């Protein structure tokens with residue numbers, strides 16, 4: 016009879032511990048070490064070595080002495096809060112209309128409302144200039160027919176508009192999800208007690224979804240204060256912390272001042288997290304019910320038509336920049352007229368001569384980083400869910416930390432960690448892959464964790480008791496069952512890495528320009544045609560990846576972003 | 580009836596403590612038992628009494644805090660689950676959702692690197708045994724609850740484990756199917772001649788299926804015995820109460836000597852019990868509870884017999900297969916209700932009637948209080 020009872024090998028299984036060790040090593044080397052170096056740098060003068068006497072606050076003192084720093088700090092906060100405000104203004108009503116009225120084409124609205132999350136914001140940002148800038152189409156006509164022009168788009172207005180239009184879906188999707196899952200009976204009982212529709216929204220509906228709105232607002236704020244591309248393109252003299260960091264790195268290669276700015280930038284995010292936690296803790300109600308019945312959907316015609324109008328407008332304006340990108344990429348310059356007249360493939364011919372490398376670079380870097388992040392993110396999530404050990408929260412925290420750090424800060428951290436000292440990687444593709452991996456691994460970790468916690472532990476135990484070692488169980492049972500979640504995470508990871516700019520802009524070197532760097536360089540030199548042709552290629556690549564994954568998984572796009 | 584068989588599994592002083600955030604939970608508290616080869620041994624007890632934890636210690640998913648487990652003479656505690664050669668059926672069945680029924684059942688054989696041809700034969704044979712030949716190509720989600728349950732059993736038995744563990748395998752099935760499936764399990768277990776540990780909180784199921792039963796409460800074993808012993812001769816109030824229906828009549832012990840015990844009830848009625856049969860540690864004048872099963876009581880309209888108690892019929896409940904009488908005794912002093920089960924209505928006894936309750940002393944038990 017079979018009994019593989021070789022007592023010799025019956026020691027504890029070592030593979031899980033090996034994986035755990037590897038994971039800790041990666042977290043220490045690529046997250047903890049670079050971040051602590053940033054922290055250390057920010058308290059040292061350039062050129063000084065670490066010692067207690069050398070610690071200084073000079074790098075921070077500029078926030079009190081320099082007006083540039085002071086205004087950049089205020090501007091960043093301003094952008095953050097305005098983006099949150101406007102995102103709520105657009106996202107909450109849109110969620111309400113979709114969840115609570117009899118609007119037609121809900122799926123289409125939902126998908127189009129999710130799109131801005133996948134499309135890199137800076138690619139479309141410049142379109143606002145083309146459309147609403149001094150020389151833009153809109154002003155051209157306004158002047159022609161009405162004799163006045165819009166205020167300058169450069170500076171705060173442009174930055175806030177462009178960011179809001181690409182970030183509002185976070186508020187929209189989270190609020191929508193909460194509205195769909197909240198207990199219908201609560202609203203019904205309020206109605207029975209005599210609440211009008213507006214009373215109902217004010218007293219029951221909105222308070223119940225406040226935690227979700229707060230969660231969405233937090234993400235918007237974190238993205239807004241950490242974004243580099245949009246203020247770089249539309250800011251002009253309007254500096255924010257990420258552009259200031261870039262200025263320090265590219266202008267002076269001063270990791271110390273950049274580190275100090277990064278620390279301030281991180282504290283902003285930290286503060287926002289604290290505030291939102293406070294809001295959520297004060298207003299967290301359990302609204303899960305056993306009923307599958309949805310909430311009352313209003314049959315009001317007025318509400319329905321306001322919904323269609325509102326949602327169409329929001330979606331139109333949020334996608335307009337990208338539509339402009341695609342349309343413009345097929346035109347031959349706008350000179351002479353204020354709008355495109357002649358269509359051709361000239362821009363594409365040009366970029367295939369001069370910009371093939373960035374496309375290939377981007378593909379190589381994004382795919383490599385996605386593969387690494389997938390393997391490690393999956394193993395880490397397995398350990399986090401299935402293994403019991405002390406200090407587990409450290410693992411969770413370290414894995415999720417890059418998720419809340421602004422992209423440019425991650426760039427600064429990796430650069431600080433690997434431009435001098437033990438490991439020097441500056442100028443290589445590896446430093447970029449590390450940066451990418453660190454930033455996006457949380458996506459895989461989260462989505463793998465979500466699908467792993469759906470798997471009944473006893474399924475794995477059944478495999479073990481049937482004679483499967485840890486490895487056999489993992490590869491034959493656990494991994495196949497986790498696969499959909501991992502795939503979804505990997506696709507999001509890949510797509511967002513293709514459009515990644517904030518980390519790239521700090522870490523790239525001449526030989527490793529990415530498609531996004533090429534785009535922004537073209538845009539800085541106002542070479543719109545090739546920039547938009549590359550932008551279109553990027554949009555097409557990203558959309559195809561997502562669509563393919565949706566097909567494979569049989570999910571809707573809005574569902575894929577549930578976990579982000 | 581199985582005394583002749585050798586012991587294969589022996590658990591000695593097994594304990595398991597869980598360290599929660601604030602308190603420690605003594606899930607299993609120093610239990611010992613021995614299982615003979617080929618027996619179906621049941622762990623029976625209310626929810627949270629530590630049955631699953633005991634089973635998981637046997638499987639190796641929990642590391643015992645104390646004690647040892649020996650199976651076929653070997654120390655089990657240091658062997659990881661996948662080398663223990665155990666079959667296990669989980670409460671949720673835990674079939675692999677992404678594999679066909681065939682692959683599910685073949686899994687353990689593949690892990691043992693059995694040649695393909697043999698795998699096919701053995702899987703076919705076991706699927707025949709559980710009578711589900713036609714489902715081989717389906718996925719688990721395309722099977723009914725009862726079918727899934729049988730496949731889980733087949734999967735656990737196909738590699739001929741020396742020990743089979745079953746954790747409430749029937750709790751997800753409806754009442755009729757449970758009765759059918761418990762007989763199936765018994766039939767298959769007998770045919771496979773596999774030593775089996777069966778966990779359930781359903782006492783009827785335990786009585787029907789087991790060779791031996793261990794009744795548990797609060798992490799401890801109260802009594803181990805055959806179904807008959809457990810039902811007829813419970814050794815603690817908890818066991819008597821947990822298994823089936825039980826009447827406990829308050830009484831005090833007035834006199835005890837070598838041959839007999841005299842019990843006095845609150846109504847001042849007395850009965851005489853034969854001391855040989857009713858060993859009790861209680862001493863004179865101590866309080867006690869007289870235990871007797873409802874179906875062992877006789878009811879008669881004729882009053883005044885020896886060793887009988889006077890009562891009044893309060894309610895008659897017709898349940899189809901039996902008729903239940905609620906009879907109030909000790910009416911003047913400390914009224915107490917007694918259940919009597921009969922398989923048909925008793926002649927001349929209606930609600931409100933004065934009756935006499937008669938019992939056989941072999942059917943009773945005496946539990947001292949304090």
Ligand SMILES: Nc1ncnc2c1ncn2[C@@H]1O[C@H](COP(=O)(O)OP(=O)(O)OP(=O)(O)O)[C@@H](O)[C@H]1O
Nearest residue numbers: 597599604606625626627628629630631632633780
């Ligand atoms: N992993 C754990 N951590 C802490 N306490 C636990 C753990 N598993 C079980 N317990 C506790 O141990 C006790 C026994 O649990 P166990 O699951 O063995 O009960 P059971 O007899 O199988 O109950 P049921 O019939 O409800 O399945 C319970 O009080 C339970 O709360």
Ligand SMILES: [Mg+2]
Nearest residue numbers: 630631632746
């Ligand atoms: Mg249990």
